Amino acid sequence: xxxxxxxxxxxxxxxxxxxxxxxxxxxxxxxxxxxxxxxxxxxxxxxxxxxxxxxxxxxx
Amino acid sequence: xxxxxxxxxxxxxxxxxxxxxxxxxxxxxxxxxxxxxxxxxxxxxxxxxxxxxxxxxxxxxxxxxxxxxxxxxxxxxxxxxxxxxxxxxxxxxxxxxxxxxxxxxxxxxxxxxxxxxxxxxxxxxxxxxxxxxxxxxxxxxxxxxxxxxx
Numbered sequence: 001x002x003x004x005x006x007x008x009x010x011x012x013x014x015x016x017x018x019x020x021x022x023x024x025x026x027x028x029x030x031x032x033x034x035x036x037x038x039x040x041x042x043x044x045x046x047x048x049x050x051x052x053x054x055x056x057x058x059x060x
Numbered sequence: 061x062x063x064x065x066x067x068x069x070x071x072x073x074x075x076x077x078x079x080x081x082x083x084x085x086x087x088x089x090x091x092x093x094x095x096x097x098x099x100x101x102x103x104x105x106x107x108x109x110x111x112x113x114x115x116x117x118x119x120x121x122x123x124x125x126x127x128x129x130x131x132x133x134x135x136x137x138x139x140x141x142x143x144x145x146x147x148x149x150x151x152x153x154x155x156x157x158x159x160x161x162x163x164x165x166x167x168x169x170x171x172x173x174x175x176x177x178x179x180x181x182x183x184x185x186x187x188x189x190x191x192x193x194x195x196x197x198x199x200x201x202x203x204x205x206x207x208x209x210x
Contacts, residue, residue, distance in 0.1 A: 026180045029117060 009051070016047035064112030068105045071161070075101035088143055092136055092200055093151035099129025100158040100193040104165035107185070111169045116178055123185050130192030137199040148202045155197040162189045 024039035025031055079101060082094025103125045110118035137144070166186030173179050 023184070026177055026184065027123070031177075 012051050012054075013044075013047045016050040017043050020046050020050075062112055064108050067165075068108035068112060071101060071105040071108065071165075075158075075161070076105065087147070088140065089147050089149035092133075092140060092144060093149035093154065093197070095136065096129075096133040096193070096196050096200060097151070097154055097158050099125055099132070100155075100162060100189065103129065103185075103189050104162045107165055107169050107182075111172060116173070119178075119182065119185060123181075123188070126185050126188040126192060130196035133196035134199055137196070144200065145202070148200065150201050151197065155193065159190045159193050162186065162193065166190075 020043040021039055024043055025036070028035045028039070076098060079094045079098040083091050083098065103122045106122040106125060107119055110116060110122065163186060166182055166189070170179055170182045170186075173182060
């Protein structure tokens with residue numbers, strides 16, 4: 001049960017991460033490895049925040 | 061001066077001028093609706109100026125305004141909820157006119173830009189502009205009260 005819940009949490013964060021990272025790559029002026037790395041890190045942080053916000057709104 | 065800058069000047073003078081007049085005169089309901097429309101009209105003007113000056117990086121200004129404009133209106137809608145509850149602003153025609161103008165400007169600039177990452181960025185800005193404008197107008201027209209009931 002615990003493992004299933006962890007898996008769902010990881011899947012949700014990943015589901016937030018993909019569109020956030022894509023948005024970063026669309027909005028930066030030039031795509032290079034440094035921008036990709038910074039975008040991946042920033043998207044990770046925001047994906048965690050997004051999951052927290054979603055849980056706060058839905059109460060689950 | 062080219063057509064883009066001329067269009068931006070027209071949008072700024074007619075659209076933003078009219079909304080600024082609405083903000084400084086009249087009852088609260090009109091002021092609240094006009095301040096919402098002011099950012100919805102300034103954003104397309106910034107897109108047109110970026111295209112007119114051939115500086116694609118300038119569309120970042122429009123992006124920031126498309127995000128922060130509706131957020132500012134939501135703050136007003138929340139803070140003025142009690143005052144607006146008796147006489148909510150239903151600026152339906154003006155809201156849809158501003159949304160249509162924003163969509164038309166985004167389409168025109170997108171066609172001029174052509175396919176690529178810049179096009180996706182413009183479409184993101186357009187979605188934020190039109191969607192944010194409609195959501196903020198709905199909040200001003202009583203969406204906050206609806207949300208409070210549950």
